[in-house]
Amino acid sequence: TPESAERTATPGVATGLAVTGAGGDVLFIEATSMEGEPGLTLTGQLGDVMKESAHIALSYLRSNGKRLGIDPNQLAAKRIHLHVPAGAVPKDGPSAGITMVTALASLATGRPVRPEFGMTGEVTLSGRVLPIGGVKQKLLAAHRAGLTEVIVPARNEPDLDDLPQEVRDALTIHVLGDVSDVLALALRPADERELLTAA
């Protein structure tokens, strides 16, 4: 899709799926880092639960970085800022967890997120993907936005049969239980990145 392609061109941006008052919607998680006092700056009028999700996402990556091929210093020794536009819209809930992990892992590795992917799922501190609500509305929104690959929690698999056949046919739906599998799927491989850099 044009918008997610443009938004995810830079490492550090991942495409999430949300439920709003007016149905499902696509939402972007933007992460960046800078030299300075280590820590996490959060903006986008995030509620308590969503702020905690960001801390869980960051701690997961800092604790498991070595195993995931992420240099922990990229996240521990810098100031990290995570923003969720639009700036004036209050947002809350745990379902952006795996999208936050993906945005931060993209930032830390320099590997952009694949633009055709959207995702939703709570993450725990040990990397489990927990089920969330609004699967049908979120996947309809993903389809409307032109995304072709979506990631949902394994325990939400029963919700998928509520989708119109046309949407099921158009989307490749990945049901996952561990966030390390999300990263393996959604981040462009390191060598692909190198090709892009050379271009």
Add this chain to the structure above:
Amino acid sequence: TPESAERTATPGVATGLAVTGAGGDVLFIEATSMEGEPGLTLTGQLGDVMKESAHIALSYLRSNGKRLGIDPNQLAAKRIHLHVPAGAVPKDGPSAGITMVTALASLATGRPVRPEFGMTGEVTLSGRVLPIGGVKQKLLAAHRAGLTEVIVPARNEPDLDDLPQEVRDALTIHVLGDVSDVLALALRPADERELLTAA
């Protein structure tokens, strides 16, 4: 049980027992550590009393580490993050105290928690296990979840005769008054860990 086995495979995760609006339930305490500013990050929409329990658990281990065979630097010199999924569910009360001590001791020693154990009990700063409520509902939930060993506070022993005989038969119930006995029972021995690492 499949879930607790999967969840507690990594050191730092312990299985607790809670009372919710809908009866008893099993809950996981996840702890992890990372390089960085020492201190304790708490997530999972924890109330004041439950946050205090986490501080008591950490202080107990830092003060008594030497006696318990725990390298205090594993807890004092790192950032500790303790999370209790699910992320959007508010939780409070002191009864996760011994589960928190167990999760943190598992993290600090690298010894996983035995997957067949569930536990409940308030802990004091000097390691006493104080009684809690909802014993019957909690043990029924432990049984439903396939746990076979449970730890309850010594002063809750009178509550055990309220359990159905079938559940009493299925569960091995440990009534303990000192949290160091909890650790001795619930953590896999160090040499067992080594075997696992070698596998």
Add this chain to the structure above:
Amino acid sequence: TPESAERTATPGVATGLAVTGAGGDVLFIEATSMEGEPGLTLTGQLGDVMKESAHIALSYLRSNGKRLGIDPNQLAAKRIHLHVPAGAVPKDGPSAGITMVTALASLATGRPVRPEFGMTGEVTLSGRVLPIGGVKQKLLAAHRAGLTEVIVPARNEPDLDDLPQEVRDALTIHVLGDVSDVLALALRPADERELLTAA
């Protein structure tokens, strides 16, 4: 216009456009820096969303400084103070985002903002310019204040046909989607600055 010319003569001041109870108005964003504890001081009775905009603006410049020709140390190693007069008037909303980026970039480069420019637009952490409200009132106010060049978000282009023809004729309206284009347009070039310094 006399006032914006006077106010923007010093690097660090940019002219924004706002909607108030009494229609549109011109507003100045003032930024300055000083030796001392790094960080961001915000004054002007700014609401939560507007404070977050300032943090987004600063993080954008600190993360992308090298690419934009801005010495990151000008922003990271100093105390930054951003003020929005008048001091007693509460202000909120995300639409001063690109004006804040411009004021901070002007401060960091020493290049003054062109006095004939006014601007409005939300900014994201990766530099996208998002649409805002009140375009008609804001451009009428810009015209009244004697500004001749205005910057609005690309996605607000449809709102421009609501403007009186006379105002459309008097103003050069730039519709932009990336804040780096805002900086390229609105900051005086570095060599022009040198001429001024020599004068």
Add this chain to the structure above:
Amino acid sequence: TPESAERTATPGVATGLAVTGAGGDVLFIEATSMEGEPGLTLTGQLGDVMKESAHIALSYLRSNGKRLGIDPNQLAAKRIHLHVPAGAVPKDGPSAGITMVTALASLATGRPVRPEFGMTGEVTLSGRVLPIGGVKQKLLAAHRAGLTEVIVPARNEPDLDDLPQEVRDALTIHVLGDVSDVLALALRPADERELLTAA
């Protein structure tokens, strides 16, 4: 009494006397210390006044340590955690002041508190013991709990004639005006400690 003997076996725990909705009760103050950022962690759902009492107790000992034979570094260079079980019960008021001084002095010297002692009294920053309420209920509770020595503020002496003769006979009541006299009475002597250590 069995419970206070068990609880005060470790240095850092002192037995206080409190008034609750249901009459008087015995309460334990637990203090411990650990390497780390110096300061005072307080848990046990303590109200504002009771938190201030803990700060007063700590400052008194840090300022007067030399005179009292306490190494000030035991309190100033470590993280101190003071907890008052039970963890979910809100507590407030200044009357635990002398018990807090005693628990902290026990911690700093390694001299356990005598198990037969219970105490109540506000303490000031210069070590004066100020009167408190509920003397009768508190001493009845001390008696019920099997304590045999109690300390009350000098200015509460007139309240003692309200006690049943049987309780007055069973208890040795010390009326004191200076908290250094409390410490002299309630802490086991240093050499007695050495004998215990050798045992």
Add this chain to the structure above:
Amino acid sequence: TPESAERTATPGVATGLAVTGAGGDVLFIEATSMEGEPGLTLTGQLGDVMKESAHIALSYLRSNGKRLGIDPNQLAAKRIHLHVPAGAVPKDGPSAGITMVTALASLATGRPVRPEFGMTGEVTLSGRVLPIGGVKQKLLAAHRAGLTEVIVPARNEPDLDDLPQEVRDALTIHVLGDVSDVLALALRPADERELLTAA
């Protein structure tokens, strides 16, 4: 006037003009500095807007010190305390801005404020003097207090024709738009200070 002469004898004190429930009044801004953790301590029951004014005043001087002949280290490397008596009276609003700049500049340079001066005006971060309310009441109060020179914002000039002729005759009224002109007028020259020091 006797009181302002006495109060402004020491560097760091400037005379402001305020509106209270009972008409205008003279108010003193006291600033002092000390070795210690750099930063700004504010007392006098100041409201949010007035606290922000103090931060603006300090940042203006720290950023523009060199140009104004002020050693920035006098303000950046010390603890600054700014107090507005009377201590129990709540105060708010931006109109003490230029008085705060004057008090802090006096403190930093050691040049006392001229005792015959009173002043009122909001200040912006780049040193502009913005208009305030209550000009008539404030100048009447200045006259009653025996002051003979007053400073008001340029944009308040239209308010001056509301003053009784007698007061206009008695007062020398300076209408200023830039706070650097306030400092040039209201601080005793450096050589005058030296004469005083020698006396």
Add this chain to the structure above:
Amino acid sequence: TPESAERTATPGVATGLAVTGAGGDVLFIEATSMEGEPGLTLTGQLGDVMKESAHIALSYLRSNGKRLGIDPNQLAAKRIHLHVPAGAVPKDGPSAGITMVTALASLATGRPVRPEFGMTGEVTLSGRVLPIGGVKQKLLAAHRAGLTEVIVPARNEPDLDDLPQEVRDALTIHVLGDVSDVLALALRPADERELLTAA
């Protein structure tokens, strides 16, 4: 008086005069210092205004220490704790200002406060003594408590003719406008201290 003699025997304690619901009363300000993180700890359920008074008192002494013969490091390089018993009674207002300056100066110099003195008065940052309320009730309380010397603000002199002749005869009343005069009167001279130390 016995109580004030006992309380002020140690440097750092000064006797103030307060108005309570039940008329005037004598109140003690206790200050102590200790090695550790510099700063001011305040206890005694102090309200906002009274907390600000303590900061003003401390800043006054730190800024003017040299002139007053006080080693500024006694106050700047240590942790200062100021407490006002009784611990559970809320207190507020600026009238303890000069008593706080006196207690802190006594602490810093080691010169005890004269036990026969009671005092009341707001203090400003430059050391002016401002008038307070309740003079009659406070002096009656001082007399009742056996004090023989009292200090009141110069601008409260008109209130003194409301006192009963007997009280005026019994008290030596000092009306002062500068807090340095308070210190000169109320602190025992340094050489008197030396005699005491030798005793």
